[in-house]
Amino acid sequence: MDFVKEFAIFLQKSGAIKFGNFRLSSGKDSAYYIDLRLVPSFPHQFRKMIKSLQSLISDKIGLDSFDYIASVPTSGLVIASALSIEAVKPLIYIRQKPKDYGTSSLIEGKIPEGSRVVLVDDVGTTGHSLLHAVKALKEAKMKIEHAFVIVNRLEDARKNLEQEGVKLYEITDILALANILHSEEMIDSQTIDRINSQMSKS
Template identity: 80%
Template sequence: MDFVKEFAIFLHESGAIKFGSFKLSSGKDSAYYVDLRLVPSFPHQFRKMIKSMQNLISEKIGLDSFDYIASVPTSGLVIASALAIETAKPLIYIRQKPKDYGTSSLIEGKIPEGSRVILVDDVGTTGHSLLNAIKSLKDAKIIVESAFVIVNRLEGARQNLEVEKVKMYEITDILTISNILHNEKILDDQILDRINKQMNTK
């Protein structure tokens, strides 16, 4: 069984993806909810997910094309930390707002100007948090051209990042996951139809 199919079934069985009616942090209504923060509680699946992300990075841009891994707290940071250990790449992370004590820096970690980074997050929706991180990195004269997420929700993140000349890659997306679960008779036609309408693919 390939990783994406196994992962889709695991997400459903572990409760990391739920179907129904949910209110997102953006205020939008959604036919599903993805919570990848549950995955590290399942070490074998977590390890497979990190390995799959490492393979995706190797395949798309190569491990020699960047110097640092960067992420945004908190869920993306867990993934980026594991990835940094696997690839032996230094890790930094970007706060959404400066801390109000100490150095009040947005970027945590030591990184020289001109360094090349990849951004890592768990889920790509509109790309809002990634865009904030890209701005902070560029302001610090750090080069960022690629972002990697586990699941793309297909709600504009790729297009929004492209405006900043950052290319986004993902292991899988919500339509692929939904179609796998539908084929496995886990998801009914009605829910699949709602997800398709949410993605504006119909």
């Protein structure tokens, strides 16, 4: 069984993906909700996910094409932390807002100007949190051209990042996951229709 199929079934059985009616942090309504924060509670699946992400990065851009891994708190940072250990790459992270004490830094970690950075997050939706990180990295004079997520919700993250000169890659996307679950008779056709309808409105 390939990783994406195994992962889709795992997400459904573990409750990390749910179908129904949900309100997202953006305020939008959604026919599904993906919570990858649950995955580290299942260490074997978590490690498979991290190794799959590492393989994707290696295949698409090569592990020698960047110096640092960057992420945003909180769920993306858990993934990036595990990846940095597997890939033996230094890690930094970008706060949503500067801390109001100490150095007031937006970027946490030690990194020299001009470093080549790969951005990692859990789920790509509109790309808002990734764009915030990209802008912070650029302002700090870092080189950022690539971002990776586990699941792409296919709601404009790719287009929005491309406008900043950053290419987005994913292990899988919501349509691939939903189609696998439908073929395994774990969700019905109506659920697929609702997801397609939601994407056409995004």
